[in-house]
Amino acid sequence: MKRRLRWIIFVLCGSLCVCQAQSTPSNDDQTDAVVRPTGVHKRKHTTTKGSRAHKRAADSSDEDKTPEPALAPAVPTQPSDPNRVPNTRANSVMVVDARTGQILYEKNADQPRPAASTQKLLTALVVADTGYLDRQVAVEPIDTLAEPVKLNIRPGETYQRIDLLRALLVKSPNDVARCLARDNAGSVDAFAEKMNAKAQQLGATHSHFLNPNGLPIPGQYSTARDLAIIARAAYANPTIRSIVCLPQLVFRYASGRTRELENTNKVLKRLPYCNGMKTGYTEAAGHCLIASGSRPGRDVIVVVLGDTKSGVWADAASLLSWGLWL
Template structure:
């Protein structure tokens, strides 16, 4: 078959030849007739070639369109396949999650009935909330405030530095350990006594030593809360007692859980809050045996912290941490009763650690 590119020179050569023949054959009618017939024959062949070229181009276009249609269909099929595979994978994951939730529910059993007004239980590894009750309700958190105080003190470092007690440190409402002006202690001694026995004068001494004053330390506490992404927390002092002004401190169970999570990552705090007792030695050599205010440490072997609290506004409070079979949990109990706080914290901690 003659290609379109080859047909053009051929047609030109034929026409050129006929032109030459027509010139040489002038005056001979028969010869002229033959030349005319040949010219018409060449033109007919040229027209046939042109037609074939047109048909070939049309066929080529049809083939290209068919290929494009096939490619489009293949792309649509691939897209549909990907969408179906994605949907199937998502459905499988949802099914696994539902099954896991059912398994966990069966392992843990029913959620304990509690009397606390505000509470939350979290998995600190992934921040999963296992149980909550009014977790975002603002209110007083009493001495659980000292978790933030301890967090800042440990993050500042140099825990073996000596602190000399000043008059401002002793001017604090109960509970106090009875610090005297001029006494010296290491930051670690004071931190341990504060987290174990919850002494408010020690909290003030640590705050003043860290920031220069209680007010300056409270600003650092608020800044640290903001750095943790907390929106419902405000501090006015390092111990959580009601403010002497109209500006009372507040937080929520959810925010307090995040503060506890940050503190729980620090080995120094973990080592202190699990102590059932601590011997606090005074500069004169006398010592005071301090029992940890967290009763759950003594009643549940899986509990290893963290901090108690009480004010009239906050009720009885407890942040309890624990670990079992590689699982770690943080329980926050606020606005509970004197007996309910221990029962609720232990029941929720035990329940959460089952799965």
């Protein structure tokens, strides 16, 4: 009897152990269930890698595009050592106090060089000085004979001077520069004479301008020092100052079509204290930038000429930071 009871108990215990083993996974099974990715997870993981690789490729080939405002500053808000001037790759450099004109730093500042589109600040000064910016300008065929950057305004269309001036300083179209020059002085040559007269009046006496857009032409040149003088005058002009700080601008064509123009100045979107000025590039001039910035009690203008494609932004940004915290 006792043997039979023991046998029954043994059978019952064995059955319970088998049931428990089938219903509860082992530690290895649990590990597989948590750690081993399913096919869906693998595909998701692979897609993420691909997306990141695609983004890196897009970023590396996107140097010509203006960065979004969300980009982090290119340099720290304050320089690590305000007493040391940043190293720069530019051929000519000028850093000045925008209010007093005090020279904070210079490098080959009197070397004659092509200024490219940075000289459009002088174009803007001549146009702004003439006034009547609400008047209409009729585009003529000769205005459109410009390359390579154009807004593609068409003969017969009419625009307010102020709208063309905004487009000129934000996006730098060469057809707009010609249109404003011809409207202002009757011809590009006559306008160039007004540019030179204005430069002389300001004290920029080592420059010679032959067109309003900065496209290469023999005999046209400026210096970092002269451009700093011109930039100070532009910085003091309320109309120009209110335009060069714009990250983007919506331009309305005569047809009613609109186009968003991104500011060509990348430093404007990278540094919170940069408040504008003007870019420039031609093969002869290299990459050029006039950048301005302010903080309480300090306004600084930086001129960088003959720099590299990537170096111009880093050099201008580091010099601007250094000058503001000097």
